[in-house]
Amino acid sequence: MRCHTGERPFVCTECGKSFPLKGNLLFHMRSHNKGSNAERPFRCDLCPKDFMCKGHLVSHRRSHSDERPHSCPDCGKTFVEKGNMLRHLRKHAAEGPPTQVSTPSAIPQPGVLPLPTAAAVLVGHPLAPPAPPVVPQHTVVVPTPPGVLTSY
Incomplete structure (x- = not known):
């Protein structure tokens, strides 16, 4: 598993960037062939842009819509x-x-589950903020002396 050892034996002859897997290098090499449509086979049918990955095209297509x-x-x-x-x-x-927001979307509606x-x-994501420290709560019962008012 070269991914965990830091070994990166596959080096790009164009720019010197190195990769742990040959497939990663081959994918990277496509980025140096900007003039070739064969290396960017995913073309947008709404504009002249083309992409190396189908996922990039799918994401780009959303820019042409309200999705x-x-x-x-x-x-x-x-x-x-x-x-x-x-x-x-x-x-x-x-x-x-989060603070309370007075918008119609913030008002709970029957049958609609709240979003997290x-x-x-x-939670569990590497970019999550650290959890606040837990401070133990202690309850101390102090007897009330006779003659002291405890309510008004």
Whole structure:
């Protein structure tokens, strides 16, 4: 498993970048052939752009439409790409817990499950903020002396 040892024996002859797997180098080499459509076989049918990966074309196609499938569970802002939403969620996590928003979408509706908060989405994610320290709560019962009012 070269991925875990740091060994990168496959080196690009164009730019010197190295890779642990031959397939990664071959994919990278396609980026140096910008003039060749054979190396960028996925073409957008709405504009002259072409792509090396089908996934990049799928993501690009959303720029021609209103499709924004990734939405923030805290504020409802929508994104074309999941990575952009995750970066946005880190901002919420840094701000602290979400505040109450007086928009119709913030009002609970029957039959609609609530979306998780940014902190819940990022739990276990390497970019998640650290959990606050747990401070143990101790209860001390102090007897009330006679003659002291405990309520008004």
